[in-house]
Amino acid sequence: MSADSKAAASTEPAGVSPQVEPDEHPRSSPMSIHDMTVAYHRRPVLWDIDYNTPPGNLIAIVGPNGAGKSTLIKAVLNLVPTVSGQVSFFGEPYKKQRRRVGYVPQRSSVDWDFPVNALEVVTMGLYRSIGWFRPVTKKHRQAAMAALDRVGMADYAKRQISQLSGGQQQRVFLARALAQEADLYLMDEPFAGVDAATERAIVAVLRELKDAGRTAMVVHHDLQTVQEYFDEVVLLNMRLIASGPVGDVFTEENLRATYGGKLALLDRVGHRMTLSGGRQ
Amino acid sequence: MSERSRATGCRDRSLKPFGWTGWKARAFSGQRSSRSRLFSCALLCVLLIGIANPMSVNAAPALEHEGASLSRADIEEESKPVRSSFVRILTLQDHTTRTVLLGTMLLGMSSGIVGTFMLLRRQALVGDVVSHSALPGVAIAFLIGEMVSPGEGRSLTWLLVGAAVAGLLAVASTSLITKFSRIKPDAALATVLGVFFGFGAVLFKVVQEIPSGNRAGLQHFILGSASTMTSGDVSLILKASAVVLIACFLVFKELSILCFDEDFASTQGWPVTWMDFALMGLVVAVTVIGLQSVGILMVALLITPPTAARFWTESLSRMTLIAAGIGGASALAGTAASATIPNLAGGPTIVLAGSMFFLISLLFGTKSGLIGRWVQRSRTEHRVGRDHLLRAMFEVIEARLGSEETLELDQLKTEAVSLGELTRRRSWSGLRVSRLLNRAFTDGDVSLDPTGAWRLSATGARVACRAVRNHRLWEIFLIRSADIAPSHVDRDADFIEHVLTPEVIEELEGLLARKDPRVIPPSPHPIPPVEAR
Numbered sequence: 001m002s003a004d005s006k007a008a009a010s011t012e013p014a015g016v017s018p019q020v021e022p023d024e025h026p027r028s029s030p031m032s033i034h035d036m037t038v039a040y041h042r043r044p045v046l047w048d049i050d051y052n053t054p055p056g057n058l059i060a061i062v063g064p065n066g067a068g069k070s071t072l073i074k075a076v077l078n079l080v081p082t083v084s085g086q087v088s089f090f091g092e093p094y095k096k097q098r099r100r101v102g103y104v105p106q107r108s109s110v111d112w113d114f115p116v117n118a119l120e121v122v123t124m125g126l127y128r129s130i131g132w133f134r135p136v137t138k139k140h141r142q143a144a145m146a147a148l149d150r151v152g153m154a155d156y157a158k159r160q161i162s163q164l165s166g167g168q169q170q171r172v173f174l175a176r177a178l179a180q181e182a183d184l185y186l187m188d189e190p191f192a193g194v195d196a197a198t199e200r201a202i203v204a205v206l207r208e209l210k211d212a213g214r215t216a217m218v219v220h221h222d223l224q225t226v227q228e229y230f231d232e233v234v235l236l237n238m239r240l241i242a243s244g245p246v247g248d249v250f251t252e253e254n255l256r257a258t259y260g261g262k263l264a265l266l267d268r269v270g271h272r273m274t275l276s277g278g279r280q
Numbered sequence: 281m282s283e284r285s286r287a288t289g290c291r292d293r294s295l296k297p298f299g300w301t302g303w304k305a306r307a308f309s310g311q312r313s314s315r316s317r318l319f320s321c322a323l324l325c326v327l328l329i330g331i332a333n334p335m336s337v338n339a340a341p342a343l344e345h346e347g348a349s350l351s352r353a354d355i356e357e358e359s360k361p362v363r364s365s366f367v368r369i370l371t372l373q374d375h376t377t378r379t380v381l382l383g384t385m386l387l388g389m390s391s392g393i394v395g396t397f398m399l400l401r402r403q404a405l406v407g408d409v410v411s412h413s414a415l416p417g418v419a420i421a422f423l424i425g426e427m428v429s430p431g432e433g434r435s436l437t438w439l440l441v442g443a444a445v446a447g448l449l450a451v452a453s454t455s456l457i458t459k460f461s462r463i464k465p466d467a468a469l470a471t472v473l474g475v476f477f478g479f480g481a482v483l484f485k486v487v488q489e490i491p492s493g494n495r496a497g498l499q500h501f502i503l504g505s506a507s508t509m510t511s512g513d514v515s516l517i518l519k520a521s522a523v524v525l526i527a528c529f530l531v532f533k534e535l536s537i538l539c540f541d542e543d544f545a546s547t548q549g550w551p552v553t554w555m556d557f558a559l560m561g562l563v564v565a566v567t568v569i570g571l572q573s574v575g576i577l578m579v580a581l582l583i584t585p586p587t588a589a590r591f592w593t594e595s596l597s598r599m600t601l602i603a604a605g606i607g608g609a610s611a612l613a614g615t616a617a618s619a620t621i622p623n624l625a626g627g628p629t630i631v632l633a634g635s636m637f638f639l640i641s642l643l644f645g646t647k648s649g650l651i652g653r654w655v656q657r658s659r660t661e662h663r664v665g666r667d668h669l670l671r672a673m674f675e676v677i678e679a680r681l682g683s684e685e686t687l688e689l690d691q692l693k694t695e696a697v698s699l700g701e702l703t704r705r706r707s708w709s710g711l712r713v714s715r716l717l718n719r720a721f722t723d724g725d726v727s728l729d730p731t732g733a734w735r736l737s738a739t740g741a742r743v744a745c746r747a748v749r750n751h752r753l754w755e756i757f758l759i760r761s762a763d764i765a766p767s768h769v770d771r772d773a774d775f776i777e778h779v780l781t782p783e784v785i786e787e788l789e790g791l792l793a794r795k796d797p798r799v800i801p802p803s804p805h806p807i808p809p810v811e812a813r
Contacts, residue, residue, distance in 0.1 A: 079543050098547065098548065124540065
């Protein structure tokens with residue numbers, strides 16, 4: 001992290017924002033996390049995460065189950081409370097940069113029996129730019145339709161969402177985020193349990209995003225495709241094990257450190273903290 | 281899609297030549313939404329007129345005196361027969377009838393709409409907590425009112441304010457308990473409901489024992505009674521319902537994203553917590569204004585209409601409209617019935633009317649209603665039975681002729697098959713085979729000659745060929761692509777062959793290089809010949 005942030009600091013003028021120190025939160029980085037710790041029910045699941053996202057890259061977040069990959073994304077988006085640390089997006093707090101950050105939640109996070117069709121779900125990605133009390137117009141529906149078309153789902157626009165396959169539902173979620181036209185996308189397991197057509201469609205979208213100079217951070221569990229799909233990798237297991245270009249970081253040694261049993265100690269300490277009332 | 285939408289799509293395409301395939305659907309949706317917005321505007325206008333009207337009614341001097349209302353007490357005093365009062369109510373002859381009916385109808389509509397969002401937010405029981413918890417609020421407001429100015433305690437506005445405060449307090453304590461303790465939401469709801477309702481029951485006893493005071497009508501907050509409302513009460517309910525309806529109309533989009541995906545809404549910058557509060561506020565508002573006419577059963581009027589509506593549509597906006605309609609209709613029907621028939625409590629009648637709608641929807645609903653599902657299942661069973669029977673006849677004939685060539689339709693039609701051959705072929709009971717044969721006879725798939733031999737008809741032979749072909753294509757696919765032993769594929773294919781769509785068949789044909797639809801592949805596993813008896 002340090003080399004990265006120093007380079008950024010030297011090119012950026014100082015004093016970007018009064019609350020954040022410029023060399024910790026460079027404006028050029030789409031997302032920078034400084035010293036973030038997250039606890040669920042007073043049990044720490046992420047310890048002292050420091051990470052600066054390089055712009056214009058496809059980044060995989062990799063780690064075993066329970067490593068805190070989804071929690072990392074939810075924590076930077078303020079969906080779960082953090083115990084400590086700061087996060088900034090494009091050099092500013094999240095609240096000021098919401099529109100530039102797109103979020104693709106896990107498919108299982110919603111009730112797919114909800115009475116809406118695919119197009120209406122995608123339109124929800126535009127509700128914020130439509131604003132309070134204003135109706136959805138034809139223009140917005142066209143934009144949503146274009147987003148659906150980008151993921152190859154235009155033919156299913158009028159389908160009720162419970163009648164879509166798992167992969168199609170995932171593509172609808174992706175389209176909803178695309179409709180927002182963000183600069184940074186955070187995706188939570190978009191490849192989990194999808195068919196081959198969906199996987200191809202998502203990869204194509206990721207490449208498109210990269211070509212347009214945008215950044216995507218993707219929670220990914222398939223180690224075999226990391227090198228093929230992504231430029232950068234973040235290895236995570238309760239703490240940040242390693243991060244950087246796939247070629248440098250995605251090594252056997254680092255993977256063993258991520259998936260191996262070396263962190264049993266951290267887990268045990270976490271458990272003791274739960275019992276004794278925690279760090280909160 | 282209809283003829284009209286196609287026309288719209290074409291016109292659109294000439295204006296904006298988009299390359300992608302979804303333009304048709306998009307054009308159609310744009311069309312429909314502008315129409316539905318027009319409809320909504322019209323609805324709003326009606327509402328506004330509705331608010332204006334009862335106020336002018338209130339100004340009429342004839343209705344100024346206390347208790348002027350359509351009431352069965354009045355009707356009984358004048359000792360008119362029930363039948364004529366029924367006619368009077370149905371024909372909306374006096375202003376008060378109209379106002380009361382309009383008021384409860386608006387109440388039913390707004391509770392249907394608010395209930396839709398409660399249901400989708402999975403908080404159906406919150407309405408129950410609010411309505412039960414409102415009781416102590418009503419009692420305390422009454423007691424305070426009596427203290428301030430004895431005899432004037434029963435002012436509806438203050439009673440409702442008391443109810444609202446108590447209801448909000450109950451909702452707030454539920455969420456606080458859930459947040460800061462290990463108690464799960466359902467237990468928290470039940471606990472709060474019990475505590476508040478128990479307290480309310482005690483306070484009501486206290487109120488009963490106050491020597492003087494105009495406490496008549498307080499007990500109606502339990503079971504509800506539209507007929508004892510004064511015109512002032514009605515106009516308050518009318519105005520409040522109209523406000524709730526308009527609020528729901530304005531934040532429809534915001535509420536739908538909140539209910540569908542709270543986390544996503546929050547990342548988009550919607551103030552989710554406040555929106556949740558606002559939704560709770562709407563629930564409290566609807567429940568409280570419904571307390572007097574429906575009572576603590578308000579929860580039923582909140583939740584029954586949307587559950588019924590869900591059986592008719594897959595679209596949120598239509599579900600909301602249908603729920604509003606059902607809510608309005610049940611409130612109307614219940615109020616009219618309780619006003620006409622003596623000793624019929626208002627609330628329970630309204631709820632029963634709503635339950636009728638629910639029952640009808642559950643049975644006849646077009647979206648997975650029970651009867652629709654039953655019809656669909658029996659249709660499938662019929663089709664499966666037919667396919668099995670005809671395939672069995674095909675296989676009997678094929679085994680008997682023992683030819684290597686594909687059977688010709690004519691051969692299939694001339695060969696006779698006996699009942700015994702079929703029972704042995706499929707190890708079916710004789711009863712089952714004769715039932716299947718009888719139905720196939722009615723459908724015209726088989727014919728019976730006087731000697732008791734069954735023959736396939738032209739249609740029957742065609743269906744048999746298709747069934748056998750699908751069955752064997754799937755078997756071959758399983759053996760080649762899924763490495764399943766030939767002796768096992770017959771049973772597997774038995775289930776799949778009926779659900780193979782033409783597209784899948786086409787794909788299978790491509791995979792297995794079998795294009796000619798007339799050629800039926802030989803069975804990949806031996807079919808033993810059945811000896812005729």
